[in-house]
Amino acid sequence: MTEHPSGRDTAAEAGDPGLKEDAIGFVDGLIIGIASTAPAYSLAAVLAIVVVGVGVQAPAVLLASFVPMFLIASAFYYMNRADPDCGTCFSWVTRAMGPSLGWVGGWAVATTGILVIGSLAQVAAYYTFDLFALDALRDSTAANVVFTLLIIAVMTTICVLGTELSAMVQRIMIFLQVGALLLFAVVALVKGGALTPELSWFSPFAIDSLNTLILGVLTGVFIYWGWESAVNLNEETSGSATAPGLAGVLSTVILLVTYVLTTTAVVAYAGLQTIGDFEDDAGIFGALATDVLGSPLDKLVVLAIITSAVASTQTTILPASRTMLSMARQGAFPEAFGRIHPRFLTPHVSTIAIGVIAAVWFGVLFPLSENFVYDSLTSLSLMIAFYYALTGFACAIFYRNELTKSVKNFLFIGVGPVVGGTILGFLFFKAINEYRKVDQSYSGSAVFGIAMPVVLGVGLLLLGVVLMVIWRLGAHDRFFGRNTETVDPEVAAGRKLGVAAVPEEAV
Amino acid sequence: MAGSIVVGYDASPGARAALDQALELAAAFGDRLIIGFGVAPPAPVGEEVRAHRQALRDHAEKMTAEALERAQGSGVDVEVALVEDRASSALVSLAAENDARMIVVGSYGERPVKGAILGSTPHKLLHLAERPVLVVPAV
Numbered sequence: 324m325t326e327h328p329s330g331r332d333t334a335a336e337a338g339d340p341g342l343k344e345d346a347i348g349f350v351d352g353l354i355i356g357i358a359s360t361a362p363a364y365s366l367a368a369v370l371a372i373v374v375v376g377v378g379v380q381a382p383a384v385l386l387a388s389f390v391p392m393f394l395i396a397s398a399f400y401y402m403n404r405a406d407p408d409c410g411t412c413f414s415w416v417t418r419a420m421g422p423s424l425g426w427v428g429g430w431a432v433a434t435t436g437i438l439v440i441g442s443l444a445q446v447a448a449y450y451t452f453d454l455f456a457l458d459a460l461r462d463s464t465a466a467n468v469v470f471t472l473l474i475i476a477v478m479t480t481i482c483v484l485g486t487e488l489s490a491m492v493q494r495i496m497i498f499l500q501v502g503a504l505l506l507f508a509v510v511a512l513v514k515g516g517a518l519t520p521e522l523s524w525f526s527p528f529a530i531d532s533l534n535t536l537i538l539g540v541l542t543g544v545f546i547y548w549g550w551e552s553a554v555n556l557n558e559e560t561s562g563s564a565t566a567p568g569l570a571g572v573l574s575t576v577i578l579l580v581t582y583v584l585t586t587t588a589v590v591a592y593a594g595l596q597t598i599g600d601f602e603d604d605a606g607i608f609g610a611l612a613t614d615v616l617g618s619p620l621d622k623l624v625v626l627a628i629i630t631s632a633v634a635s636t637q638t639t640i641l642p643a644s645r646t647m648l649s650m651a652r653q654g655a656f657p658e659a660f661g662r663i664h665p666r667f668l669t670p671h672v673s674t675i676a677i678g679v680i681a682a683v684w685f686g687v688l689f690p691l692s693e694n695f696v697y698d699s700l701t702s703l704s705l706m707i708a709f710y711y712a713l714t715g716f717a718c719a720i721f722y723r724n725e726l727t728k729s730v731k732n733f734l735f736i737g738v739g740p741v742v743g744g745t746i747l748g749f750l751f752f753k754a755i756n757e758y759r760k761v762d763q764s765y766s767g768s769a770v771f772g773i774a775m776p777v778v779l780g781v782g783l784l785l786l787g788v789v790l791m792v793i794w795r796l797g798a799h800d801r802f803f804g805r806n807t808e809t810v811d812p813e814v815a816a817g818r819k820l821g822v823a824a825v826p827e828e829a830v
Numbered sequence: 831m832a833g834s835i836v837v838g839y840d841a842s843p844g845a846r847a848a849l850d851q852a853l854e855l856a857a858a859f860g861d862r863l864i865i866g867f868g869v870a871p872p873a874p875v876g877e878e879v880r881a882h883r884q885a886l887r888d889h890a891e892k893m894t895a896e897a898l899e900r901a902q903g904s905g906v907d908v909e910v911a912l913v914e915d916r917a918s919s920a921l922v923s924l925a926a927e928n929d930a931r932m933i934v935v936g937s938y939g940e941r942p943v944k945g946a947i948l949g950s951t952p953h954k955l956l957h958l959a960e961r962p963v964l965v966v967p968a969v
Contacts, residue, residue, distance in 0.1 A: 411878050484948060485872030641873055649881035663889040665840055666938075667949075668917075669872055670882065 349570050351490065354497050356574025359549035359638060362581050363500045363624075363631035364446055367608045368696050369546050370589060371601040377539040379518065379590055380530045382583045387527040387536065388543025389579065391750075392550060394743025395711045398718035399551040401736050405721065405810045411646050412714040414653070418808045419721035422655070423791060424713065426802075429650050430787035431710040435548075435703050436643030437677050438783075440636055441685030442699045444474040447632035453609045454625045468689055472682050478636040479678030482644065485669045488634075496630045503627035504581050507608075508588035511615045517594025520587050534757060541754045544711075544747070545704045546582065550575070640677055647673035654802035655794070688779075698775045705754060705780030708747040715744025721808070725815040732815075755781060834862040836925045837934040838917060838951065839897045843968035844936025849897055851966045852934040856906045863908045864928060865897045868920030870913075887912065918954035925961055932962040939967050 374381045402415045411432045417425025448470040452461035460466040488496075512520070523529040530536045589598065593611055601607040612624035648670040651661030664671040685695075692698045718740040719726070726737040758777045795803050837852035839845045849865070856863040867890040871882040894910040901908045913920035925933050935952050938945070945953055952965045 413878075486949065487873055642878060645878035645882050648885060649878045652881055652885060661885060663885050665889070665893070666842065667872070668869075668886055668889070670885065 350494070352570030353574050353577075354494055356550070356571055357497050357501065357578060358493065358634065360547060360578060361443075361549070361631045361635040361638075362546075362578060363504055363608075363627040364443060364635055365546035365548075365631075366504065366582065366585055367446055367450070367628045367632075368442065368700060369542055370586060371598055371607045372697055372700070373539055373542050374586070374590055374595065374598045376542070377530055377535050378595055379521075379524050380527070381539075381590055382524050382586045383527045383529065384536065384539035384543050385546070385582045385586055386525060386579070388540045389547060391540070391711075391743045391746040392544065392547040394739045395715050395747065396551045397735050398715045398740035398743065401722065401740075402714065402718050405814050411642065411649070412710050412717065413646055413650060413655075415721065416713055416717045417653075417655075417805065419717035420713075421807050422803045422805050423795065426650075426655050426791040426794070427784070427787050428710050428713050428717075429646055429655065430791065431706050431713075431784060433643050433646045433650075433677075434783050434787070435706045435710070436639050436646070437681045438684060438699055438703055438706075438779075440475060440478075440639055440677070440681035441471065441689070442696050442703075443632045443636045443639065444471045444478070445685065445689065445695065447471075447474055447629050447636070449606065450609060450625050450629045450632070453606070454622060454629065464690060468686060471685055471689070474633065474636065475678055475682045475685070478633070478640060479674060479681075482637060482640045482674045482678075483664065483667060483669055483671045485667045493634075496634060499623070500627045500631050501577060501581055503623045504585050506620075507612055507615060507624050508581075508584040511588035511592040511611070512584075514592065514615065516592035517597070518591045520591050524587060524590070525583070534753075537750055537753050538757060541704045541708065541750050542700065544707055544750070545700055547578075548703075548707050550578065640674060640681075643677050644670050644674040647676065654799050692775055698779065701754075701758060701776030702778075702780030702783070705751060705776070706784060708751040708754070709784060712744040712747040712751065715740035715747070719744075722810050722815060724809055725812065728815075832860045832862060833931045834864055834928045835859070835932055835934060836864045836866050836921055836928065836930045838921050838936070839865050839867065839893060840917075840936075841893050841896060842936060842938060844938055844966065846900070846936070847968050848934050848936035848964075848966040849900055851964070853901055853904045853906055855932075855934070855964075857904060859931065861906075861931060862928075863901065863906050864924060864930070865894050865901075865908065865910045866921050866924045867894055867910070867912050868915045868917040870915045870920075872916075917951045918958055921951075921955060922958050922960070925959065930961065932964055933959055934964045934966060937965050937967050 370381075373384055377384050402412075406415055406418060411429065413425055413429030413432060415425075416428040445467060448467055449461060451470070452458070452466070460470075527536060530539070589607070589611060592615060593607075598607065601610070608628060609621075609625055612621035615621070616624065647656060647660045650656035651658055651673070660670070660673040660676065662670065662672045688699065689695045719737050722732070722736045726733050755777055758774050835852050835856050837849055839849055852863055855861070869883065869886045869890045871879060871886055873879075890912050894912070898908060898910060911924055913924055915923065921933050921935070924930070933955060935955060937952050938948075938950070940948070940950065952963070955963050956965075
């Protein structure tokens with residue numbers, strides 16, 4: 324704490340002494356690592372799509388998608404060390420590659436956050452109807468829209484009020500999530516079903532077509548989205564050097580085991596035919612859980628999906644609003660978005676803006692699109708691949724003077740992020756090229772002959788570029804006048820803590 | 831040695847009344863007045879948390895500067911303390927550290943249910959504080 328007899332904060336003290344060192348313990352680190360990827364929701368939303376796309380090699384695709392994620396996480400780790408703005412590519416790319424690219428990166432981060440909210444809330448709405456056996460409501464578009472919008476409104480309000488669940492409730496929710504998924508997987512595997520698992524299911528090389536693998540991995544990237552938060556806890560986690568690393572590693576192992584085991588179980592138990600029938604909605608888990616576990620244990624899986632989706636709605640609104648806040652404070656976005664509510668101390672303007680845009684997006688797209696979850700996930704995956712790739716390259720560029728100082732630097736800061744960025748960049752263009760053809764997409768919705776997911780994903784990125792140019796023409800020199808930087812060698816060597824992006828302004 | 835009084839200030843009408851009351855009490859006891867403000871962002875982890883924290887700090891400085899101005903000319907020895915914590919625990923620890931005579935806060939004058947939904951600092955303080963708490967309604 325700081326005390327100022329003069330009543331004025333001095334510049335030195337305002338330059339934050341670093342996050343509280345004992346803020347987060349090992350278990351919390353573990354919880355955050357798992358919670359930020361929302362495994363139950365991710366599987367519910369993605370599983371049918373991946374299995375329909377690649378067949379029995381679905382587990383292999385999930386393993387393969389982890390590779391670029393792992394490489395990019397290394398970029399997140401090192402960029403976070405240099406500029407501990409805790410994990411978005413806006414300030415990093417701005418520093419490494421200039422304000423224009425940084426702006427578009429920040430835009431991509433904020434919009435992906437905004438766009439997934441509708442999908443999260445809709446999965447929560449769908450499964451809530453399912454939980455109470457309200458089949459008529461579950462299958463009604465109108466009921467889904469109304470309930471989803473209600474969930475978005477409530478979660479936005481909660482974010483404005485700054486209400487937090489207690490750490491204990493969060494822990495219980497995560498254990499419920501992982502526990503329910505593993506229970507489902509183990510019981511399904513023991514019972515046996517349509518197919519017997521084979522070793523080749525886990526080998527990406529057993530997939531016959533490269534295109535299939537690529538499209539599968541793009542979707543797979545979505546399920547690991549958020550996982551990089553686990554490596555970003557370095558500074559905030561107690562127990563200094565070992566605890567955060569260990570929490571990161573362990574949460575990753577748990578995540579991988581849960582994903583691969585559940586996918587294997589679903590494929591083996593249901594067989595490809597049954598899963599194929601589910602490609603159009605995210606309801607596969609509800610139906611299979613009843614089959615595998617029977618009542619009332621099946622409700623546990625449904626409950627896990629609902630809590631996962633609802634909790635993620637909140638953990639998505641929050642960072643998106645903070646990215647807007649950060650952009651506004653650096654002069655990259657209208658000032659109003661940087662406003663803080665005097666009572667709740669939250670960035671209420673940006674939070675409400677995000678809730679409203681998410682609601683409008685959902686309200687317009689859901690009735691328009693034949694498969695909302697599918698379409699928005701594909702466009703999200705495109706945008707995620709875009710900003711992850713950008714971060715990977717930004718890392719190597721930012722650290723370019725340090726790369727030759729040690730083998731470790733060269734591999735983890737240079738080669739890893741660049742390879743990860745290249746893979747994701749390749750996926751990005753390849754996927755645009757594939758998905759562009761309407762017949763390649765499951766959903767069939769199209770605008771001007773281009774499939775919906777590409778229209779949305781690429782369209783939003785282009786909109787970002789246009790808005791950036793408009794903002795730039797408005798002569799916001801404080802932001803656009805900034806020069807690119809490289810990492811401070813002292814920070815790179817770990818002898819000094821990095822500082823936040825913007826030097827303290829005069830108050 | 832003179833004691834001290836801790837007052838929470840967020841520029842709401844209740845907080846202004848609390849500040850005036852606290853100034854009066856501090857003058858009567860010959861106490862020091864500490865204007866406290868918690869600057870921890872809700873949900874302290876996640877992306878861009880630092881931007882949020884910095885924004886809070888700027889906001890806090892504006893608020894407390896306003897409070898200082900209000901306290902000018904009262905003859906009371908006033909200081910400002912920004913604490914990295916949520917409002918209620920910030921005031922509690924500030925009072926403990928200074929061995930304050932009491933904590934003074936303003937109320938929003940809300941019905942209990944509304945206060946419970948929105949989060950009521952005075953209500954939390956009444957349970958957490960290890961010393962007297964004076965809650966001042968807006969005039």
